[in-house]
Amino acid sequence: MQNITIRASSLSDLFDCPQRWYARNILKMWMPTNFKARLGTAIHAGAAAFDQARLDGAPITADDAAGVLVDTLYRKTDESGEDEQVEWEGEDPSRYEQIGLALHTTYCNGLALEQDYVAVELRCENLHFQDLGLTLTGTTDRVYRDADGKLGIADIKSGGTAVAADGTVNTGGHKAQLGVYTVLAEYAIGHPLDAQAKIIGMQTGKTPKAQRVAEGYIDGVRQALVGDDDDPGLLEHASNLLHAGKFYGNPRSMLCSEKFCPAFATCKFRG
Ligand code: SF4
Structure with a gap:
């Protein structure tokens, strides 16, 4: 088989x-990354930075890890360096940055610590x-x-x-x-x-x-x-x-x- x-x-x-x-x-049909998907990716990246630091025995604050979320939200390429534009559909990216950061802070200072x-x-x-x-x-x-x-x-x-x-x-x-x-x-x-x-x-x-x-x-x-x-x-x-x-x-x-x-x-x- x-x-x-x-x-x-x-x-x-x-x-x-x-x-x-x-x-x-x-x-391999391609389409621009939807902004909602990018927000999810950014939230994941910020949480992973926070959790990995704790796992490594060198904890960082939610604020420290928030930079990873923001960088990921606005990045122009994916992890492998390939072009990865976001389709914002007329939405204001900063609004989604605020949503992501609010959830990030709630997670890092709450459930993540448990x-x-x-x-x-x-x-x-x-x-x-x-x-x-x-x-x-x-x-x-x-x-x-x-x-x-x-x-x-x-x-x-x-x-x-x-x-x-x-x-x-x-x-x-x-x-x-x-x-x-x-x-x-x-x-x-x-x-x-x-x-x-x-x-x-x-x-x-x-x-x-x-x-x-x-x-x-x-x-x-x-x-x-x-x-x-x-x-x-x-x-x-x-x-x-x-x-x-x-x-x-x-x-x-x-x-x-x-x-x-x-x-x-x-x-x-x-x-
Ligand atoms: S999601 Fe809808 S449009 Fe896309 S392949 Fe499936 S049925 Fe077709």
């Missing part, structure tokens, strides 16, 4: 709309599933240790629907991705991850009241991914889809929009 390599971060895209995954990952992280942005090289003809690769957000000493995945998710007004984190739709991160991290650190997977949600509301940071949990992410003899996991579904080459479209996807899909102009699945 031919082997296909898939980035962990793209698996949820594959399930959400295989045709969009195909356009992005196989056809976490016992054992890895931050852990790079995981090629995990092969020979029977499925798949190789997983990617970077997991965080590995944390819970109160019982068990390890688990923690993933920061930012966005306009990340945390409800009552503080409930929106954990829907993240099971496959957290399952991949779990098996990748287990492979990378050589230790089982038995604690619940957790999402640290950051709600990017425009008013201070709507800028919330909270955590929520998801059970059974590894089981959902790898399945068992009676109930194939999502990885097997992904393998079937990729090897069959049946990249159907999902016009009901939340990301079915010219802002987020590079295939939007030509996609025949939109009807």
Whole structure:
């Protein structure tokens, strides 16, 4: 069976709309980075600088780490030096800088200090599933240790629907991705991850009241991914889809929009 390599971060895209995954990952169709996506990247970068410093035993303040967030928000190239322009759609970038900094400060001075992280942005090289003809690769957000000493995945998710007004984190739709991160991290650190997977949600509301940071949990992410003899996991579904080459479209996807899909102009699945 031919082997296909898939980035962990793209698996949820594959399930959400295989045709969009195909356009992005196989056809390499490019589109400008949406400002909301860039805000998320910047929030991640600032939080990672803060968490990594604590993990290294040389803590820095939220203010110190905020510079990384700001630099990432306005950068013109990606990590590899490739041109990466942001489409601001007439929005004022400084407004989003303020949103990002507010969430960053809340996280760094609150939830971040309660976490016992054992890895931050852990790079995981090629995990092969020979029977499925798949190789997983990617970077997991965080590995944390819970109160019982068990390890688990923690993933920061930012966005306009990340945390409800009552503080409930929106954990829907993240099971496959957290399952991949779990098996990748287990492979990378050589230790089982038995604690619940957790999402640290950051709600990017425009008013201070709507800028919330909270955590929520998801059970059974590894089981959902790898399945068992009676109930194939999502990885097997992904393998079937990729090897069959049946990249159907999902016009009901939340990301079915010219802002987020590079295939939007030509996609025949939109009807
Ligand atoms: S336009 Fe919609 S259906 Fe077509 S590939 Fe993009 S997200 Fe999928």
